[in-house]
Structures are given as structure tokens and as C-alpha cells.
Amino acid sequence: VAQSKTRVTITAVAAHAGVSPATVSRVLNGNATVAADIAERVRASARELRYTASPVARSLVLGRTQSVACLVPDLGNPTFQGVLRGLSRAASGDRYRVLIADSAEAAEDEADLARELRRRCDALVLVSPRMPAEEIAALVRELEPVVLINRDVDGEAPVIMADYEAGIQPLAEHLYAQGHRRLAYVQGNPDSAANADRERGLATFLSRHPDVEMAVVPAGVTFEAGHDAAAAARVTGATGALAFNDLVAMGLLSGLAAAGVDVPREFSVTGFDDIAFARFITPPLTTASVPVQELGEQAWQRVHALIEGKPPAHNVYLRPRPIFRDSTAAPLVAV
Amino acid sequence: VAQSKTRVTITAVAAHAGVSPATVSRVLNGNATVAADIAERVRASARELRYTASPVARSLVLGRTQSVACLVPDLGNPTFQGVLRGLSRAASGDRYRVLIADSAEAAEDEADLARELRRRCDALVLVSPRMPAEEIAALVRELEPVVLINRDVDGEAPVIMADYEAGIQPLAEHLYAQGHRRLAYVQGNPDSAANADRERGLATFLSRHPDVEMAVVPAGVTFEAGHDAAAAARVTGATGALAFNDLVAMGLLSGLAAAGVDVPREFSVTGFDDIAFARFITPPLTTASVPVQELGEQAWQRVHALIEGKPPAHNVYLRPRPIFRDSTAAPLVAV
DNA sequence: CTGTTAGCGCCTTCAT
């Protein structure tokens, strides 16, 4: 039962079956017709010797590795985790593996990392790359096939995006429909694309409703940032706030609770992302669900197509789905 | 500026520098002494042609790929995400990459997946494998070097464990010190190793304190399971409950709140894991923090050592750290 | 110190 330490090679199988290595290759890959009896003999030998072709050797000769690389800014970020899960499972279905790397949010290292990864793989998936748009465009040309997730750079690379801009609007409309006319946007990182997207969405909303006033409250992307912004959000005179994401919204809720503000009776709050806990907190959070796993799956479809030499298809914008729960309600004094 | 589509090979660099490919290899790998002027010429050529050696070709000839594989049951599980992050960052420090795969909790697929991954990499990290212990032992022998995380199988593979058994005891002792004498353990999956570990820890605790009665309340591993177990936990007559993990504890909290039970005045609750939200809920959760990222880092140390041919070192048991917050207090009626 | 040769393990013409 114990297998010898030396790797069993295609030559060994050939010898065992009394044929040439070429024939073994043909049988195992089904690339050419081989006499039925010989084919069976070869398969039997392969089985007996527990032979599997070396992926490395095949990679070298075929010029493809059956693997794709995925570069994320931080493996600790739940969004990227979801993407990775979707990507990995989808790729797995087509017998591809994924190589991961985490740039630790260092924008300046991304390009080199990407180059290195690309050389080991057949394609590259860049998730929310932090580097400047022009650099991305250049990198994409250099390293194609490349697929971009959550970073909208026009160029040759397919883009898979959660449409934050469109996604935040139903949340604002919901508050409007409930009677809110003074609102606050509790801002994420003002330099980030993710924040800009939401602000664009809100601008559209505002243009549709000239009777709404919206204050921008600087905060950040964390629970603490939301907590600390609670007072500022109240001071604006708003009757409700749209938070950058769920974490910030939850912080806001906590800060509001500490100040004795009753949500949603006295103040409404919306989040963004629909993280796992959004439904479990009190009050359950009105938010927009972002299909992170689908982002990964769609990215795989695109990558796979590119690897097979198909032309790039249309970009994909996945629209977040608003989820109305109990953190939003009509303001006390309807305007 | 535009680079031609054909890959630039070591032969091209050699030609450009007017030397043999072997010399280029020597210069770039620093494996032998080369005349300073020639070396410089080679480096200049390499730079000019933007040459980097093909990792695939090197892998074939060197017999190592500079990559390790990591197999997890579910990339969506926060514990595994933390492990992966630690592993990936540590490996990155030694210029190794990690290939991931997600068995989607299918225990029966793990062995084949592991075999396939191992052939593409220099070593294998198995995180919480679900398959039977004997199979793991056999697989480890077949595929070494292998490192196990959170699955204690004795054999040739180094094991990196979060010590759940030891970790739950300070939580129980804490409740005891506060005066609790009737407790409930809100159980996870009774067939899992993770649950058995905690029960063993509790048994030790009980053997130290014969005056404590502990009921076991079946639940599960999710928020919902905890929520639904709230009534059952109360009915036992316990004044406090140790939950399998934070999710269950939070569900418990929610179920208790719905039933009008004041935590911690009327009932104490502890969790396990110290997930991100444990500190943010009301009341903030007493729990034990599991250093998931360190698990990954330690695993890398072990894997790396094995790859370098060093003998397996001692197993590592990382002790969770108890974190006392406000979900636990003295029972209303001290015994 | 440098070039030549051989080979890592496999697949794919090209003959037969």
C-alpha cells in the first residue's frame, strides 16, 4: 500500500503498460483516438501506480496553469471575503484554483504584486485596487487578462461592480416617502471611490427632491466613527441619517442610544451592505444588501471567458437590494 | 514603451548581454560568482528587457513552487478568514504565495481536493478538516509536509490549535466567582470536535466544583439556534449560560430580551470567539478571544520549517483569552 | 569564471 517516495512519472506508466509516453498522454487527455484495449491497459496502469500528471510540467508545456490570482487590499474585510468565496467556488467548478494575495492596503505595492501573481497564473482579478486609475489602466494592458471588481476604470478590462450609486437611492427615497425632509449623510472616507459613488447617488436623489436638505457629516468607515458622529448628526437638525455602511450605522445607533435618542421614533438610520448582524441588532437595520459573493462569481465568468480567448463582454453592475427593517420610520413631526 | 506580446526568455537576455543563459541564471540568482562587469551587463539587459524568470519553469526544474495550499471547509466562516489572513501575510513575508480551496463543508471531497492541491504546491495547510481522524492521519503521511489547524490528530503533522478546552474554563470560573451555582451550557453541534473540546473543559471545571450543577441545552452554532434556546436555558433553573460561541450567545441575548429577561441582572451569558460585534452589542459580551490570525501565522512558521527540511517542532496550543464585559454579573439570589 | 550539455515532466508535431 505504501507508495515509494519517488514521484511516479508518465514514463513509468508507459513502461508499465508497455507503450510510449505519448500514448499514455493521449489516453489520459483524450486528445486522440487510441485502440480500446491499449487505452484500457494504460488506464489500469495509471490507476495501479496512482499516477496523476504533474500540474507544473503541464503548465510549462501548455502555457496555462489552471489557476487565477486574486489580489485584495485586506483579507480581513468581509466584503472581500465574500468576493473570494464566490470566485473560488465558481472557479472550482471549472477546475481552476485561485491564488490569493493581500496587499495590506499598500497601494504602492499593488502593481508589483499583481505582476508577480500574474506570471504564476492565467489571469488576474483585482478587487478594489487602491492605486490611481491611470496606473490601473496601464497595468491592465500589461497583464491582461484582468478583471476588475469594485473599481470602475474604463479600459480593456471587464468591470464587475456593486452599484453603490444606484443602491443608496432607494434608501433615501424610502426616508423621503416616510416624510423626512432634512437628512444627514454620515460620510465614509471622502477620498475613496466607494464614498464618491454614494454621494453621486445622493446628488441624484436631491436633484429629484429640491425640498430636501442634506447635511454631510464626516465620520469614517468603522463602528467607532459612527458612534462618534451621532451627536454631529443630530445637531444638523436632520430627522434621519444615511450612513456610509452598516458598521457606521450601528455605531450611530449605539451613540444615539447612549444619548437617549429613540430610533426610529425620534431619528431614523440606514446602513449599507447588509452584513450578517444588521438584522439582529435592535432595532433591525434598514440597509441595502450587496451581493458580494455574486461579484466573485460574475468575475469568474468574465475571467474564464477571457482565458478562453473570448472577447470581453459587457460590464456588470449588480444593484444592491434595499431591505427595509425597523431602524427607519416617519419623523415625529411631519413636514 | 509597449512590450511585444512574446514573453522575454532567459535566452533573449543572454543574447542581448552577449553571454550564455547559464550566466544570466547565475547572475540573477546569485548562485555563483560572475565577473563584476559581466554581471552588471546582464543586469542591465534584464532590466532593459523587463525580464523576470518564469515561475513555472523554475518550479519544474527546482522541484518547488514557492507556494502552499490552504484548504478550508468554508471561506465564509470568519474564523477561517482570520486564519487565511494570518497565513497569507506570514507566507508573503517569505515570498511564498497561498493557493486556496474551499471544500464547501463536504468532508468526502477533502481528501481528493487535498491531493490535487498538494501537487501544485510545496506543502499543505488543512484547516478544521471534517474527515475522520484516521483518514487525516493517512492523508498526512501521503501528502507531507502538512500542517493541521484546529484539528487535533496525533501523527507526523504539526498541529496548531486554539485551545477551546482550556479557553472556556476561565469563563466558567468567572461565573462561579460571581456566585453562580446552577449553569447551562448551550451546546453547539454535538458531533463536532469544537463542541467536544468545550465540554471537556467544562467537565474539568465541574470536577473542581462539585457544588455546581450544569445543564446541557442543545442548540447549534447560529444566532437563531441561540435565540430559540433561550427559553430552554431559563427553564433549567440556571442563573447563567455559557454559549458555544458568540453567535449563539447573541441569539440567546436576543431571545432573553424578547422574553423580558434582564441581562446580566437576572441572567448571565458568555460567548466564545470575540467576534467583532461582541463588544458593540448591549450588553457587551463576556467572551473568550481566539487569536485566529496567529493560528495562521504559526501555521506558516511550521510549514516553512518543514519545507526547509527541518524536523517537526512541538505542537502549538494558543490559549484563548477571557474578556470580561457586561453580559455577566452576580446572580440575583446568591447561594 | 564561463559555456556547453542534460534534464525537470509533459505534450505535440512528424513520421510511420
Add this chain to the structure above:
DNA sequence: ATGAAGGCGCTAACAG
């Protein structure tokens, strides 16, 4: 339908 030979891109052993 099968085998022989060459080569994917690189490194290592052997000469010189």
C-alpha cells in the same frame, strides 16, 4: 493508431 523526437524555460553538473 502508435512511437520518436523536440521543446516549453529554466538550472545544475561538468568541462574548460
